[in-house]
Amino acid sequence: MTTEEIDQRIEQTLADVIWEVRGFRNWLELNANIFQPHTGHRWQDVVATAFCYGLGRSDIKPGHVKLRQVLEDTQGVAFRPGKRKEVDIIEVGNEIIVFEVKSAADFDDIDDLDDKVTWAQDLHPNRDVKGVLANWGADTDQRRWCKERGLKMIP
Secondary structure (H helix, E strand, C coil), X not given: CCHHHHHHHHHHHHHHHHHHHHHXXXXXXXXXXXXXXXXXXXXXXXXXXXXXXXXXXXXCCHHHEEEEXXXXXXXXXXXXXXXXXXXXXXXXXXXXXXXXXXXXXXXXXXXXXXXXXXXXXXXXXXXXXEEEEEECCCCHHHHHHHHHHCCEEEC
């Protein structure tokens, strides 16, 4: 192994360690903010931090998070025509992440998220739409249901 290869490996290892430390720090801050709700942090900050860590992405910022967007399915793409639903999204560049946060998601929760993703894809055909379920107690069935629907799960 050359000196240059060793230097590259050391630099990559250092970058990986820094990434993990930042993620762990963000995770600690997230949990501290959840248990101390009067700290003045907005939920967008908490969600952005959680998704940065959970998805391994540093490009998600609080301004990208849009909670409780009320949309109407006028065409009946995913729900009956005229049905209104709240949708939580993260918009980063050309990407839209439709997400749900659940303590224990069931089949209906996962199916509902999948419908929301289908709906968002219909509303934004030129954008990259993905679905993410953040679920505290993920079991084998929930993981399988998400995988079958092309949804990412953050356990």
